[in-house]
Amino acid sequence: MDAITFALTYVLIWLLSGLPFRMVCYFSDFIYLVTYYLIGYRKKIVYKNLHAAFPEKDAEEITRLAKKFYHFFCDVGLEIFISQKWSYEKIGQRYHVKNPEIVDHYLKQHKNVMIIAGHHGNWEWTRSFTALCRVHVIAIYKPLSNKYFNRWVIRLREDKNHTVVPMERSLRTILDFEKSKMPYLSYMVADQRPLKAQIHHWINFLNQ
Numbered sequence: 001m002d003a004i005t006f007a008l009t010y011v012l013i014w015l016l017s018g019l020p021f022r023m024v025c026y027f028s029d030f031i032y033l034v035t036y037y038l039i040g041y042r043k044k045i046v047y048k049n050l051h052a053a054f055p056e057k058d059a060e061e062i063t064r065l066a067k068k069f070y071h072f073f074c075d076v077g078l079e080i081f082i083s084q085k086w087s088y089e090k091i092g093q094r095y096h097v098k099n100p101e102i103v104d105h106y107l108k109q110h111k112n113v114m115i116i117a118g119h120h121g122n123w124e125w126t127r128s129f130t131a132l133c134r135v136h137v138i139a140i141y142k143p144l145s146n147k148y149f150n151r152w153v154i155r156l157r158e159d160k161n162h163t164v165v166p167m168e169r170s171l172r173t174i175l176d177f178e179k180s181k182m183p184y185l186s187y188m189v190a191d192q193r194p195l196k197a198q199i200h201h202w203i204n205f206l207n208q
Contacts, residue, residue: 006148013081024082028074036070046070053206080124084156091128100129107135107183115187123189127157133185137162138177140170140188 016024035041046069050062057065083091106113115130117123130137139157143166144150158164165173170188177184 002146002148006146006152009081009149010152013084016078017082017085024078025075028078029071031078032071032074035074036067041070049206049208052208055207076122079122083122083125088128088131091125095122095125095128097129100132103133103185107133107185110183112177112183113185115185117187117189119189126187127162130185130187131161135161135183135185136177138170138173138184138186139164140167140186141165142167 016027019027036043043066046066047062050057050065050069054062054065103113103115112135113133115126117126127139130139139162141153141157141164144153154164163173170186174184174186
């Protein structure tokens with residue numbers, strides 16, 4: 001079943017990748033209608049979190065926020081998929097880092113840098129920035145349950161300057177780089193709900 005799901009999704013991505021970006025946006029609107037009204041994907045969780053984050057808002061305002069979230073969710077999901085074959089230059093036309101000089105400052109001092117991104121937005125596009133950092137990049141990720149998607153994502157993210165490392169091997173990999181004295185930049189997306197048995201730092205999120 002995993003292989004069939006991957007094959008169908010891959011064909012859809014291939015077809016969408018050839019469309020103008022505006023057409024992809026229209027398709028995202030269609031996916032939103034299916035996701036919100038027909039499937040109701042994680043609707044109870046979304047509404048629960050919105051009520052917790054905005055207790056002062058009434059039901060109508062919460063519904064309006066929920067619909068905006070689903071629109072955003074579908075847009076980002078499609079962006080991640082169709083942009084996998086984009087060049088760094090093309091991604092850079094839609095995504096930029098406001099203060100790259102902060103990272104450059106430490107790299108020029110031969111200090112290693114760790115970037116932690118929020119679990120929000122299109123974090124895949126950060127590769128257009130990390131590719132310009134002139135040091136080796138350790139991209140830490142959480143393996144996908146579908147092994148076919150997992151292999152595909154690794155193949156897309158990895159190149160001569162990027163090493164993709166699963167979470168459970170991240171500490172060992174970083175220690176190896178430290179031992180070798182090779183300069184590096186490590187990058188990860190912070191998990192909003194890590195398992196209690198794992199290393200974590202808890203903060204208030206959505207008033208919880």
